[in-house]
Amino acid sequence: MRADPNPHGASASGASGASGASASGASASGASASGASLDKGATWQRGDTPQRLAQAALRDLPWEVGVAKPDPAIVVDGVTRTFGGLTAVAVDHLEVQRGGITGLIGPNGAGKTTLFNLLTGFDQPNTGTWSFDGRSLGKLAPHQVARLGVVRTFQLTKALSRLTVLQNMLLGAQGQRGESFLRALVPGTWRAQEKANTEKAMDLLRRFKLDAKKDEFAGTLSGGQRKLLEMARALMSDPKVVMLDEPMAGVNPALTQSLLGHVKDLREEGMTVIFVEHDMDVVRDISDWVVVMAAGRVIAEGPPESISQNQAVVDAYLGAHHDAPLTVEEEDQVLAEAEQAIAREEHGGGEVLGSTSTTTGKGER
Amino acid sequence: MGDLLDAVAVALKAGLGFQAIFFALLAIGINVQFGYAGLLNFGQIAFALLGGFGIAISVSQWGLPFWVGVIVGLVAAVVLALLLGLPTLRLRADYLAIATIATAEGLRLLFRSVSATPVTNGTRGLSAFNGDFIALAPWATNARYRLLGTSWSGGELWVAVVGWVVVVLACLLVFALMRSPWGRVLKSIREDEDAVRSLGKNVYVYKMQALVLGGILGALGGMVYAVGTGSAVPDQYQNANTFLAYAALILGGAARVLGPVIGSIVLLFILQFADTGLRLLIDNGIIPEGLLSATDVAQIRFVLVGIGLMLLLVFRPQGIFGDRREVMLDAR
Numbered sequence: 001m002r003a004d005p006n007p008h009g010a011s012a013s014g015a016s017g018a019s020g021a022s023a024s025g026a027s028a029s030g031a032s033a034s035g036a037s038l039d040k041g042a043t044w045q046r047g048d049t050p051q052r053l054a055q056a057a058l059r060d061l062p063w064e065v066g067v068a069k070p071d072p073a074i075v076v077d078g079v080t081r082t083f084g085g086l087t088a089v090a091v092d093h094l095e096v097q098r099g100g101i102t103g104l105i106g107p108n109g110a111g112k113t114t115l116f117n118l119l120t121g122f123d124q125p126n127t128g129t130w131s132f133d134g135r136s137l138g139k140l141a142p143h144q145v146a147r148l149g150v151v152r153t154f155q156l157t158k159a160l161s162r163l164t165v166l167q168n169m170l171l172g173a174q175g176q177r178g179e180s181f182l183r184a185l186v187p188g189t190w191r192a193q194e195k196a197n198t199e200k201a202m203d204l205l206r207r208f209k210l211d212a213k214k215d216e217f218a219g220t221l222s223g224g225q226r227k228l229l230e231m232a233r234a235l236m237s238d239p240k241v242v243m244l245d246e247p248m249a250g251v252n253p254a255l256t257q258s259l260l261g262h263v264k265d266l267r268e269e270g271m272t273v274i275f276v277e278h279d280m281d282v283v284r285d286i287s288d289w290v291v292v293m294a295a296g297r298v299i300a301e302g303p304p305e306s307i308s309q310n311q312a313v314v315d316a317y318l319g320a321h322h323d324a325p326l327t328v329e330e331e332d333q334v335l336a337e338a339e340q341a342i343a344r345e346e347h348g349g350g351e352v353l354g355s356t357s358t359t360t361g362k363g364e365r
Numbered sequence: 366m367g368d369l370l371d372a373v374a375v376a377l378k379a380g381l382g383f384q385a386i387f388f389a390l391l392a393i394g395i396n397v398q399f400g401y402a403g404l405l406n407f408g409q410i411a412f413a414l415l416g417g418f419g420i421a422i423s424v425s426q427w428g429l430p431f432w433v434g435v436i437v438g439l440v441a442a443v444v445l446a447l448l449l450g451l452p453t454l455r456l457r458a459d460y461l462a463i464a465t466i467a468t469a470e471g472l473r474l475l476f477r478s479v480s481a482t483p484v485t486n487g488t489r490g491l492s493a494f495n496g497d498f499i500a501l502a503p504w505a506t507n508a509r510y511r512l513l514g515t516s517w518s519g520g521e522l523w524v525a526v527v528g529w530v531v532v533v534l535a536c537l538l539v540f541a542l543m544r545s546p547w548g549r550v551l552k553s554i555r556e557d558e559d560a561v562r563s564l565g566k567n568v569y570v571y572k573m574q575a576l577v578l579g580g581i582l583g584a585l586g587g588m589v590y591a592v593g594t595g596s597a598v599p600d601q602y603q604n605a606n607t608f609l610a611y612a613a614l615i616l617g618g619a620a621r622v623l624g625p626v627i628g629s630i631v632l633l634f635i636l637q638f639a640d641t642g643l644r645l646l647i648d649n650g651i652i653p654e655g656l657l658s659a660t661d662v663a664q665i666r667f668v669l670v671g672i673g674l675m676l677l678l679v680f681r682p683q684g685i686f687g688d689r690r691e692v693m694l695d696a697r
Contacts, residue, residue: 120563122559122562122563141562141567142559142562142563143562143564143565143566143567143568144565146562146563146564146565147565151563151564151565152563153563154559154560154563158557158559158560158563159560160552160553160556160557160560161556161694162552162555162556162691162694163549163552163553163556167549167552167553168553170546170549171549171550171553171561171564171566172564174565176546177546178545178546178547179546179547179549179550179566180547181542181547181574184541184542184545184546184547184548185538185541185542185545187541187545190545190546194546217690217691217694219694220690220694230560233564234563234564236564237564237565
C-alpha cells in the first residue's frame, strides 16, 4: 500500500474491514465511512453507518513520535520501567486520542504488555507521570484505575473457570451494594441491583453470542469464547477506556471477524480502545492510529497505512541494514559488469558464444 | 451382632460429640478461607488455641465472667488474623501458608513455655472455667442420659446442643454470604486475583475479611473444645488438627456449605468406628494378636482413614457434596 497522509487512503482499508465485520452489523459501504464521520449529531446505534470521529480528528496530524492529539484521553510522560539492567519501557511522550482505536504494535519484548501493566496499575514505573482525563494515575492500585473507567483484558485470558459465564459477567458490574460484607447479609439491599445487572449481562451475552452458555462453567469455554467473555465482562463496568492485550491471539479466523466487529462497536459507542496485536491485517483494518514500540521506546506513530512504510519500523521488525543500499565501490563494480555485457552483445551473438568457450577452456587449463 | 451395634453407637456419639463440632467449626473456617477465597491457612489451630485460652485465661486467671472470655477469645482471633494477613496477603498464596503454619506451632510452644506459666499454667494448662456455661443447661448436668444407644452426661449433651446450634448458625452465615455478590467476589479471587483487580475490586480487603471470618470460626471451634473437655492444655492444640480439619473439608466437599460439617461427622465416625471395630475384632480373635495388638489400634485407624481418603480422591475427588464437573475443570 502506498503511503498517503490523506484519510481517504485509510477509508480504503476501512472498506476491506467492513466486508468482514458482518457480525457487527456494519453493512455500510466502507468508502463512505470517512464522509459520514462528521455527522456528530445523532447518537450511534448498532447497525448504523460507522462514524470515524477519531480518524477525522487525527487526519492532519504529522506522523511523528510524541505528537499532540486534539483530544487526548491518556497522556504518558517520561515513563520508564527497568527490571534490573533491562529497560523494559522508556516512553518520552505519548498521547492517546479519545474515542479512537489505537493499535500498539512491536516485536516480541518491545514492552507493550509492560506499558499496559503500568497504565492499569498492575506495575509501577520507576519514573514518569501518566494521566487519564487529566487525572494522574500515579500510585493507583489496579482496582482504583479500573474504577476510573480504564479496564483491561489479559494476554493469557483470565476467565474465572469455576464460575458460570453469567457469574463472570456479574462480577464486572461496578458499585455493587452486595459486595460489602455487611450488606451482603441483607439481600434486600442488593436484590434489585442484582436483577438489573443480570439483565444487562444477558444483553451483553446475547450480543457476544454467549447467552446459550450462561449457566456453564467458564472453564468449559473454548479459547475464543473466553476472549469474548473477557471482553464482555470488561464492558459490564461501562468503561471509558478498554485496553485489550492481544485480543485475537489464538482465536480461529471465523471468530476473529466477530471479535473485530465488537472492537469497532466499542469505538462507535464512544469508548477509547487501545489494543496490542501482532496480526498486521487486523491492525490495518481497525486502528485509527498505530503506535510502534521497540526495545521499550515508541519508535513511530501514525495512521496504519503510514507504518509499513516507516524505515524505523521495518528495521525494528527485520533488523537494520537488511536491505541497505550498496557501497560506492560495489555499485561501480556492478555498473562496469553491466557495461561489459552490453559491449559484448553489440559485437554479436558469436562473440558471446566464443567468450563462453574461452572461459570453459580456461577452466580446463 | 450386638457388639457391632454398640460399635456403631459409640462411633455415632463421637460423630455428634463436641470433637466433631470442634472439627466442623475449624473446617467451616477453612472452607471460607481455602474453599471459597483460595487462601491457604495451615494454622487454623492457632485460632482455636486463642479461642480456648481466651476463655480459660479470662475466667480462671483474671476472674472475668464466661461471656467476657468468649469476647476476649474472638478479639484475639481477629487480631491474629490481621497480624497474619497484613504482611502476607499482598504476596503469593504460599506466604500465608508459611506464616500460618509457623504461627500455629510457635503459639503452642509459647503457651506451654515456662515463661508463660503465670498466665497459661504451662504444660498443665487451665481448668475449671466452664462452670458458668454448664450451669446454664436446662437439665441436670450430673445425671446421665441414654441417647442413640450410648450414655451422655448432662454437661456433654449441653455442650453438644449449643455447639451444633453454633455450627448451624455458622452454616447459615456462610450460605447467606456465598450466594451474595460478596461471595461471588471471593470465589473469583480463588480463580484469578488479577482478573478481579482489573474489574475494580479491592482484592486485599476481601482476602482480609475472609481470613478474619475463618479465624473467628476457628476460635469458636477452640472454645467448644475447651468447654467440652473442661480444660485448656496447649498440647491439645497440635497443628495435626488443622490437617484433620482439611481432611474433613475435602471429604465433605470444599466450597460447599454443608461439606465441612458432614465431612467432620463422617471423619469422626469412621475414626471411632475403626477404633472400636478393630478392638472388637482383636478381642474376638478374628485378627490374630500377633498381627495387630490393641495398643496399635490408635495408630492403625489413622492409616485406615488415610487409605479411605486416598480412595476418595481417586473415585470421588469432589468429596461427598462437591460437583464433579467443577473439580475436573482445569483450574487455569
